[in-house]
Amino acid sequence: MELTTAWFIIIAFLWTSYFFLEGFDFGVGMLLPVLGRDDVERRVVINTIGPVWDGNEVWFIVAGAATFAAFPEWYATLFSGFYLPLLAILLALIIRGVAFEYRGKRDDARWRARWDRCIFWGSLVPAFVWGVAFANMVRGVPLDADHEFAGSLGDLLSPYALLGGLTTVTLFLLHGAVFLALKTSGGVRARARRIAGLAAVAAIVAGGGFLLITQLQYGKPVTWLTAAGAAAGLLAAAAANRRGREGWAFVGTGAAIVLAVATLFLSLFPDVLPSTLGTGGLTTANAASSAYTLKIMTWVAAVFTPIVMIYQGWTYWVFRKRIGTSHIPVKKPHVKKPVA
Template sequence: MELHDVWFVLIAVLWIGYFFLEGFDFGVGVLTRLLARNRPERRVLINTIGPVWDGNEVWLLSAGGATFAAFPEWYATLFSGFYLPLLLILVCLIVRGVAFEYRAKRPEEKWQRNWEQAIFWCSLLPAFLWGVAFANIVRGVKIDRSHEYVGTALDLLNPYALLGGLVTLSLFTFHGAVFTALKTVGEIRERARKLALWLGLATAVMAAVFLLWTQVDNGDGQSLAALIVAVVALVAAVAANQAGREGWAFAFSGVTIVAAVAMLFLTLFPNVMPSSLNEDWSLTVTNASSSPYTLKIMTWCAVIATPIVMLYQGWTYWVFRKRIGTQHIAETVH
């Protein structure tokens, strides 16, 4: 296996890690309006992800940085062609982070309500837009012989991509509901489990259609295996949730995300950005990669830094592992 193949796999792993972690993060943000009934309950939801949301975004920074260094042609074409949706995602992530920090800085109800709305919308939009972006990458976009995107923003809003956006939004919200049931106590925990059932069923229908569509268009035996794992894991997550086994439900919903994203990358390889105009104009792991020397240096950096980051993030989750409820929320910080 060549180094550019290795880095394609590593970038896939970074995106898988990002969607696994930020997935429930986005889902909880959406649930602040769908599940919580009052300000203390919204505070409980925010507190479940408060210690970890910024660490989860490290995976996005790593994935973007690795793409820039390992596949500069891919990075350039992607960010020029998908400029508007990626800019909107970036703005949402900035506003969302500010909202987490500023919501409780003042006691006025209007102040807190506005920041809560920001958390909701800036969680919902990226959860949807990431699905749109990755669906377009897999499907192929208008890239010319110079490896430049020649389409428009409206070209990205095709039926396949919009379905992909709905799948990621529903899947992340389901993942967030299962995480909420795992991290809370009392009435909000029970409501999270009930909502997770309906979210899981809706997600199963949309995900099955989207993944089968992907398999028919671009799949092979490996992607089919990943599809089967994703579907089985999603069914198992819904069943475990109904049985009150929140830990297993969260693990299986995570496996669903891992398998689904892995399937997308399996159908993509050896391309990194297919051209819908001419297959010969597609960006591949070969023609989009950096020099072997650059990839070698990057590999040594990854070998040293990755275990440290993962150990630190794992320790963070361990420290903040306990369940919380409205009884843990002081009235002054509602």
């Protein structure tokens, strides 16, 4: 196997891992104002991802860095042409991270409500824009002969791209609802299961339509299998959720995300960013770094990727138990002592 092909597979793996892990983070954030009826329940919702959300975002950093190092032409064109959407994602992630840290700094309902809104929008915006961005990568964008973006923001907002954004939002909502049902107890768990049932219908309609269009317009024979597997994962997740089998439901949503992303990358290969202007676009061959650079990166990835996976797996094992309102300490009101 050529190193360029190997690194395309590695980058696909990194992005898939990011969407699998950060997907339920986004879903939890979007569901925060819906599932949390009071501050204690909202703290339960946040605490389900509290120990892991920042670790999940590491995969985004690694995926971006690997793209920059292995395919610098792809990275440069992508981040210049998609500048505004990616800036929106970065700002949303920053605001979301700050909200997690600052929400509990003051015992004030309005203070917490403001940060809760930041968590909601900081989760919704990336969930939607990532779908738009990856749909555009598969569809192609206007690239001139120098492989520079020659379009505008409007070129990125085609009906197909917007459907991609709707697909990721509904899929991550389902993923997050199933994760909350798996990680919580009591009223939050029951409501998460009900919302997962509704989200499953939306994800099946939006995701099924998006994958069908992708397959008919850009797909290959092998992607019929991955697209069908993604649809089967959604159906299995919905059925498992109805039976109260949260673990199997989470396996189903996870499989749907993995196979849906695999469908996009397999549809794209050997291109990395097609051109809609007939200029050829970027491929794994003309966008890649030198063979020596790829060889060094392969050794680095072989050493450090398993370490990251083992450490993150250990983190999830440590924080594997369910949590409920009984695990949230009640904040005692501050009473001023009388002056003698």
